[in-house]
Amino acid sequence: TAARVLTSGMRLPPLPTIRDLVKLYKLQAMKQLSQNFLMDERLTDKIVKSAGTIDRRDIVLEVGPGPGGITRSILRRQPQRLILVEKDPRFRETLDLLKECARPLDIQVDIYHEDILRFNMDQHISDTTQRLHLIGNLPFAISTRLLINWYADLSNRRGAFRRQDTCMTLTFQKEVAERICAPLGSEQRCRLSIMSQIWTDPKLKFIIPGKAFVPKPQVDVGVVKLIPLKRPKTQLPFDLVERVMRHIFSMRQKYCRRGFSNLLPPELREEQTPELFRRADVVDTMRPFELSVDECVRLAEVYAEYIKSNPEVAHYDYRAPKTMTSSYTSL
Ligand code: SAM
DSSP: OOOOOOSSSOOOOOOOOHHHHHHHTTOOOOGGGTOOEEOOHHHHHHHHHHTOOOOTTEEEEEEOOTTSHHHHHHHTTOOSEEEEEOSOGGGHHHHHHHHHHHGGGTOEEEEEOSOGGGOOHHHHOOOOSSEEEEEEOOOHHHHHHHHHHHHHHHHTTOGGGSSTTOEEEEEEEHHHHHHHHOOTTOTTOOHHHHHHHHHEEEEEEEEEOGGGEESOOSSOEEEEEEEEOSSOSOOSOHHHHHHHHHHHTTSTTSOHHHHHHTTSOHHHHHHHHHHHHHHHTOOTTSOGGGOOHHHHHHHHHHHHHHHHHOGGGTTOOTTSOOOSSOTTTTO
16 A cells, blocks of 8 residues: 555655555446546556656646546656546545645645536636646547547637647547547548547557456547647638538448538539539549548538538538428528
């Protein structure tokens, strides 16, 4: 139960092990919060190491610290400030204990028992003179949703991304991690790959076998570091880009023009689709996974141009129930 000598970073004052704390406070993982805990210090150190250099100039925000395994690894790197956002208040005592440990090390630890999806970054991180790291081992469903929300923030340079150098180090179900990073032509290439690679340079750092977690999830886990691009591939609004990518990738096995054409009402499709592909300089018989990020962006750009002069098309939804009038003119 004593503090261990660490391979990276500094020593923390003596603490019970995470395993003992979980037992002591009866912190059984809750299914509805998809809780799976990491007890192995080498792995939590490795996750934090993936985030790159962390030092006294930095702020770290950890999402879902739970009993605090990754949190300890972060503290050993001695950031200036550590913000913990944990939805489950049962972890209050264990996190408070870590806060106490951090006091003599002169690390400011702020604990918020909140939902990260509602957490107000601007309010809690008013100072943007320091670099911010976002680190988390979250439930899979939340980490993908959170990532998309963060891309929206990144595209608007708001929230955690008021600075250009805020990096994210997050865990995903292995297959999702591979999709995020999937290169051109790879089988896993999908909308999430394009959305990720428009705003960031994602790197799959390593895989953690499911058996390393307690309780053990059904799947293996991938640790991904996402570095925001200095120059994102587009300046178009996030929602518009998202809409175009959703359509292009809606029919994975078909030519890419099929999904894209659904952005347009039926009466315009036949004439306008080839014209828009011509303007974007994209071959319309490629499959979606064969499109480069730049080609996807060019398709979004010609669509953006098109709806500027045809604003009634902007809200057209090919899945909306048909009415007596055309389904888009009424919008
Ligand atoms: N970081 C710990 C570890 O690696 O052992 C716990 C990981 S566990 C997979 C996910 C943690 O995220 C849980 O502690 C859970 O309560 C928390 N969590 C789940 N949804 C959350 C949300 N929306 N906002 C903040 N924390 C959340």
